[in-house]
Amino acid sequence: MNTFAIKICGLTTFDDACQALEAGADFLGFVLYSKSPRAVTLKTLESIVCRLPDRVRKVGVFVNETPEMIKEVASVCGLAAVQLHGDEDPLAFQGMPVPVWRAVRLQEGLWKPDPWDWAPERFVMDAASPAYGGSGVKVDWAAAERFAVQHWSLLAGGLTPENVGDAIKAVGPAGVDVSSGVEAEPGRKDHAKVAAFIRAAREASAGMERFF
Numbered sequence: 001m002n003t004f005a006i007k008i009c010g011l012t013t014f015d016d017a018c019q020a021l022e023a024g025a026d027f028l029g030f031v032l033y034s035k036s037p038r039a040v041t042l043k044t045l046e047s048i049v050c051r052l053p054d055r056v057r058k059v060g061v062f063v064n065e066t067p068e069m070i071k072e073v074a075s076v077c078g079l080a081a082v083q084l085h086g087d088e089d090p091l092a093f094q095g096m097p098v099p100v101w102r103a104v105r106l107q108e109g110l111w112k113p114d115p116w117d118w119a120p121e122r123f124v125m126d127a128a129s130p131a132y133g134g135s136g137v138k139v140d141w142a143a144a145e146r147f148a149v150q151h152w153s154l155l156a157g158g159l160t161p162e163n164v165g166d167a168i169k170a171v172g173p174a175g176v177d178v179s180s181g182v183e184a185e186p187g188r189k190d191h192a193k194v195a196a197f198i199r200a201a202r203e204a205s206a207g208m209e210r211f212f
Contacts, residue, residue: 005175010038037186
């Protein structure tokens with residue numbers, strides 16, 4: 001049986017990555033999108049992951065990069081998955097050697113891009129915003145609940161230690177993904193918030209295996 005997954009995203013330092021791991025994160029997310037305030041370069045990512053245990057599941061977040069570039073980063077950094085947040089062509093990402101996660105946003109009542117055009121390992125439900133993620137805007141939980149019934153999904157968008165428990169109970173996702181909601185400032189995590197978020201998510205998801 002699959003277990004509830006918690007991803008701490010937007011990590012930029014080895015210290016923050018280690019703390020998230022020690023607090024119980026299942027996945028560590030790194031943004032390889034230069035316009036993000038949480039961006040890391042390939043060189044920085046390599047310097048972080050080379051010091052992490054091999055068992056750590058690392059997710060690279062990309063926006064409108066080529067499949068070839070993403071494959072190279074995944075191979076060099078040992079990524080467990082690649083998360084796509086842009087306007088990528090689903091056909092171009094068929095047969096990727098690493099699992100693909102697809103971010104979808106609720107816009108005017110519709111999830112975009114069309115989830116039925118994709119066959120990812122899992123979706124990440126996020127809020128519509130001018131930026132590609134990390135906006136702190138909350139998703140419509142009722143719409144997210146309907147989506148989660150049909151698709152294997154992580155819930156993102158506006159989650160915090162204070163509301164993640166209610167979000168999990170309302171939506172019933174297969175996991176949660178947080179970035180800005182556990183930050184001291186963009187790109188730097190508040191370690192107390194990370195620990196509180198993971199603790200609250202674990203408590204709320206306990207006994208909810210029926211969703212997974």
